[in-house]
């Protein structure tokens with residue numbers, strides 16, 4: 097066991113490894129698969145508070161869970177405290193176990209609306225937003241930040257964190273990069289550790305966890321309290337199963353397990369999306385991740401980009417796994 101058990105409010109988490117919010121990816125089918133493979137808590141993709149207030153159809157779908165889902169956190173994003181206040185009064189929180197507020201998304205489309213990473217420049221805004229949400233929420237509440245806007249004169253990580261802590265968060269999720277860093281810059285676990293040593297709320301570290309060795313490195317360097325995994329779970333939702341073990345390891349499925357898990361994912365997507373073309377759009381994306389590193393995957397990848405029916409997918413999977 098790399099991380100000790102984590103207790104946050106009413107939640108006891110034996111293996112504190114979370115599936116990250118992933119826009120366009122962490123929908124209900126993917127969360128169900130990750131959960132089956134042991135992700136103790138999964139997150140919805142970032143959900144617009146304005147979309148919730150105005151009952152936009154796409155937003156409603158993001159916060160709609162499958163009846164079998166448990167241990168799901170919802171991630172919210174927006175710009176103004178009033179927008180958060182209006183939205184949190186409309187959400188049925190009984191279906192969720194955690195609420196996170198996105199304060200780290202660097203995508204232009206989001207920052208342009210004064211949301212996501214933009215907020216890290218304004219600790220007083222962070223404070224006001226968290227305060228509004230805290231008034232209504234009595235389950236675990238966190239903010240997900242990066243190390244800051246940049247590493248020059250903008251508010252420092254500690255200042256950003258303290259604004260959220262003073263307003264009442266229970267934990268903080270820290271992606272070890274600045275807003276301007278791309279994935280080419282390695283996540284800085286030392287900086288996550290610097291923050292951890294200065295604050296009293298649990299710190300969930302995030303960035304570049306692809307194996308149990310990465311998890312050990314994160315824990316050893318930062319002494320943080322848990323880890324959030326994003327890209328490491330794409331095409332590898334089973335990453336959680338080896339981590340959730342007294343002696344952690346990197347689980348590698350055999351062919352049958354690989355086939356069956358993807359087929360199950362496909363069945364969930366079909367159930368979720370019905371007859372819509374979104375089934376194939378969604379599965380093409382996932383299949384390309386699933387095929388990564390697979391023998392003969394160049395050929396298989398080519399076929400995947402045009403799949404548009406169930407049997408087609410099953411054939412490709414059978415061919416790829418040779419079963």
Ligand SMILES: Cc1cc2nc3c(=O)[nH]c(=O)nc-3n(C[C@H](O)[C@H](O)[C@H](O)COP(=O)(O)O)c2cc1C
Pocket residue numbers: 116117118119120121140141142171198200201240271302303304305324325326327328
């Ligand atoms: C496809 C994709 C979608 C993402 N969507 C979100 C999101 O909705 N909310 C969020 O806070 N972060 C989002 N992120 C960032 C991840 O949650 C995570 O912070 C980042 O990828 C670093 O973790 P990793 O190195 O494990 O991938 C997204 C990342 C990817 C690759």
